[in-house]
Amino acid sequence: MRRLFGYEERSAAIFLAPVLAVLMGVAVFPILYSFYLSFFRIKLTRPNRTPFVGLDNYLDLFTNDLFWVSVARTVTFSVVSVAAILAISLLVSLLLNQNFRGRRVLSTILLVPWAIPYVANALMWKWIYDSGYGALNGILYQLDFIDKYMVWLGDQDKTIFLIANAFVWKEVPLATILLLVSLKAIPSDLYQAARVDGAGVWQRFIHVTLPAMKPGFMLVLIYETMMAIRHFDLFFILTEGGPGNASHVLSWHIYVETFRNLSFGSGAAMSYVLALVTFALSYTFIRSLGRKV
Amino acid sequence: MSDVPSSSTQVVDYRRRQRLARIAQRLIIFGGSILLAVYVIAPVTWLVSSSVQTEAEIVSVPPHWIPEEPTLRNFKAIFSATEEETVTYETRSGQDPAAGGFIPSTASSLLPAMANSLTVATLVVILNLLVAVPAAYSLAKIRTWGRNATVYFILITRVIPDIALVVPFFLVIRKLGMLDTIGSLVLTYLAVTVPFSVFILLQYFEGLPDELDKAARVDGCSRFQALIRVFLPLSLPSLVAVVLFTFLTSWNEFLLALMFTQTEASQTLPILLAAFTSDFTISFSFINAAGVLAIIPPVIVAIIFERYIVSGLTAGAVKG
Amino acid sequence: MAGIRFESVGKKYSNGFHAVKDLNLDIRDKEFLVLLGPSGCGKSTTLNMIAGLEEVSDGRLLFDDQMVNYMPPHRRDVAMVFQSYALYPHKTVFDNIAFGLQMRKVPREETARRVQDAADKLEISHLLDRRPSQLSGGQRQRVALGRAMVRNPAVFLMDEPLSNLDAALRISMRAEIKDLHHAMQTTFVYVTHDQAEALTLADRIVVMKDGVVQQIGTPDDIYERPQNTFVASFLGNPPINYIDGAVEVSDGETVSFVRGDLKLKFAGETARKLASSNGREIRLGIRAEDVDETRSSGEDSLIRGKVNSVLPVGSDQFLGFDFCGEELFFRVGKDLDHALGENVALSVDLSRLHVFDKASGASLIW
């Protein structure tokens, strides 16, 4: 009795057609194509020897030490930066949700980091972190926090955190905006009801604000995790994976494998491992936060 | 205090506690704002300050926070773009040091590149809205088979690292005959931004009551009319979030632009910025000046739109 | 328009939930029909199917003999009032009410006139320029009603429209809705879980549970002649009391209910229907108000117990009554004075006893 294409299905089809057309037309071919490449041993400098190797490119990863180093670096970078982004943007969005003088100015200032192209951002931080004449050393020295110029990016224990800082600095505005949008959707009578029920500030936050922010929170979590795991530009411009392999993250590893080593097959295989992890994380977040996107 | 009845003490205490709480709240807001502003603005201030320093001053140790001999030469170089079509031996920028020639010869391409970036970003924003809004509405409010599959399909298109997609993207663009055109960037940026635009709108639409949708349809709206007449006016904050997100993503994007563009006809701002760092003559102060200019258009866009998010013109009333 | 007919209609969601099962229902033109049941019983789903907001999975839904299974809501001539009112937050009251007319391309002057009319009737003319966020709950409710009224729809659907109001307002709005039905002379389908609303408003009531219709009938039918324990329990305040026991037929004509010392003699029709059921396990239902202390019709109508609680409710009082360890509630006159723990005997109105099969809960007499 049910029709496959009732009015609802037809409406849905029409509404989804543009987005599906764009993604099918532009994104699907590249995805399938690079997936296809991941089953071949491709070295561009040997254009005539590109055998089909099945899963070898994937299996080889298990014995590739540098690959695992890069996984560890990626995990460190992602966990640190996503946690920082979430914490800061949560606080900032709560702050901006208050009514106070200067809020407009503050929120406009806040958007500035977002507005800087990544390349400019990376160059700016490179300039700030420079151990010779950088602004960070300058200000710390003038404020007497340090008595001689420090090594920043060149210190392998600090590198990844400094890069994370540059990343966080740039990503907080977007995360804040997304959280703010979800905060705006909380009806104020919910707060009043909670207040009547005797809930204190903290309880109101836990029981009213946080649950209502969940969808926005999830969106930020997924988006920023995806961005952090796959982030590339800062590593490229600030360190190229160095010093040693202190910032040799997975995305940089893939870049090196693909464009420096010209091994398109294994580069694609690594990309798909990364994609799988990203998808699994997103899926878990969606599920564990108990809501479909 | 001892002669004050205990009940009255309590009243006084309450009032004082409330006042203290309010003062504490103000202090927290004030302190938080200052801290945040400093964290955000300090690097940018340095960027601005160094953009008006000379190349020699910029490497001072310790840095000169306030330029001792401020100069607008970098900005002049950018804005004094010659109108001439063809560069000849005579009109080439000879890069004679005496004439401040360390400014990259491509300085005059910066404004055209900004124009390209602006065009690309604007088109991507418009197309995103056209494409993502109906999709998000459909996924949020129309319950049909294939809905979940569509959500995951959209998500999957964004989990693969761009690096892996660069070459196949290039093949698509070449086959479409769009190499070195703005169109190539519009198309690919649309494909990389639209999934998240859909998700931003989707989570917002899902927050709007189902009954609103039902009411509209019983009132005689087709699905399309319900979207246009009822949902769109209510989604301003999320629409603004999408506008900002897509505009800035397009404005910032580097890798694809690097691959698809090669001449002034299509090169975007980030490409020019990167190019400045690798010419024979490199001026950090000039690069910083270019960075400062790069911030201005998005900040203007943000200023235009942010109040719709921050003050939430309509959203508060939705569920009330 | 409009008679609405459900023919073996089912509604199954994609997650497998079967919200409505094999529904057969005829809604007559200009009737006030109330769908009554606890939450999740399928009543709202049924309403949504009439509106076209939910698609019918099985069977046929007909408006005046025309199948409308696939007709989207905006092509059906229905209006609906929602529990949350679902007013458009970005539109003024006027625009909220006018919206449906605008969508149907009613001329501007006509729209204005009808909106004004409706606003006058609902006494909200002074609010027309406000936005929903500036209105009180009752005002919003009226706007929601107005929005449906102006449409002059063939079917008027209401989904728990009063449940968000406070008690006093709810009662007065009931009366207004009843008036509205009279004035509009159109079919009303009204969903509620509130038995009082159902009993006051309905021409007919449909009681539903777990997607299945339990009973269809006039309020009187439903209250006086419940066809199963579910229907019987769902209506009545305090709810009907049950005592399990057996049928005893003596002398071939005296039919009684027996439980230990308690023996109640059935009267008239009931006795005749149970005459052949000697020894059958039954569940006896006694409505709270069907007892009396003053009337005394002999031992065969008395039920004895100990007073557990006394709850005055203004006009009457509820008596908590311990009968062989089971708690029964009765509604008695307020001038009666009983101390807690006191043993009392109440006389049961033998003509109003309800008898159900103990296992299935189905009525044995209606």
Place this chain on the structure above:
Amino acid sequence: MAADKDNGDQEMSGLLKSNFGRRDFLRTSAAAGAVALAAPARIGFAQGGPTINMQTWSAAVDTVQSHVNAFTEATGIPVNYGNAPWAQYRESMVTKFVGGAPLDMMWVSDAWLPEWAEAGWISPVDEFDFLMAYNAEAEDFCTNSMTYNGRQYGLTYYTDFMAFLYDESKIKEAGFDAPPATWEEVVEQSLVMKEKGISDYPMMLAMAQESWLIEFMSALVFSHGGRFVDDDGMAVMQEKDKGAVEALQWVVDAVNTHGIVSPACVETGELSGLKAFASGNHAFAMVAKYRLRMLNDPEQSQIAGNVKQAMMPKGPNGDHNTVGWMRFHGMASQAAQDKARAESTAKLIEWFGGKANGAYTFQKFLFLDIGAGFGVKPLFDDPEIRAAYDAYGNVDMIQAQQALAMKKDVVTPWFGEWNETNGSAWQSAILGNTDAATAVMKSAEFWDELKQDY
């Protein structure tokens, strides 16, 4: 290819070559549900036809553009000139080659020659006699660097070498009257400067992971009398006294023992290092010779006028050798396949790498505009050139050092891959994660592995 088929291997013939066909594409994308293929016809640059596509990195853009315009005016051949940032140039070119973008002439770094030639992206130009004629006046170093497997792949765009520069005022302040001649003396003088507080880290070395790193390492190794690889291409870097261990050990000691090189050197790129030197932080620096001009420009440098060039210090077994490099104008294989396009492209190569209108115009402009070294000997006698050089450098010193410049010995098809590992290994040693010998050994093993693999 046939052999592979016999082995049962599945071939993805030409999938990654530029002839990825329209039909392949349509088939794949149709399967993927592609739409939008009906998009407007080519808006971008014209394919084929008379237009020559020229791709460079973003350097001296204006100078190049003016020379391109003069070419079109002289020959009537239109040129589509595009450029991409140097740091990403190789990657963007890889994409363009693989993606089949129309390309005819492009700039190539000597380090990429084997790679690009093996991949079939660029073609030799030695069939054009009018191009080969220029070899007579060209530096042999350049001609050698453009030659792979006996074929010459282009004409020189520019060439330069790694120079040892010093800040004369700091040397004097420290009480020395001559710059150091050996690496040992560098340490001695530096320690004195440190002691006198003239500079915290007197020697500037830029050892960050970037494309310059191999040149810095090679200069250190060559000046220590070592090699990475011998003439047969076998790794010798791990061998004592003729390898790379001494050079690396010197750097490790300089950073960790003497503290005369900043530990931040592992994050310092050529550019940052240059700017730090220009800010007066250091007394010695190893940078490209053409940087002399900038360092002596008061607009850009706080030590302008004091920067002098010395011969590259030598190690115990070394002899002031340094590394040289060059970039050249090459021809894309797709141009070479089409006779008319090849002809036009060769003309463009000549216009840039040879003479234009009878003179080495481009080379001269390039030098005058930005100080980039030329690979054609006659220009040294040009009075204008000599005058320009004298303004900030010592021509004799430059010529003497240039004569000792050696080609990078690691330029092979697997250079890119090895370079990443080698760079990390060196950095690890400097960071103290491993000792110099182990680091170099690891690098050598990887070299042999790659060589064998190839």
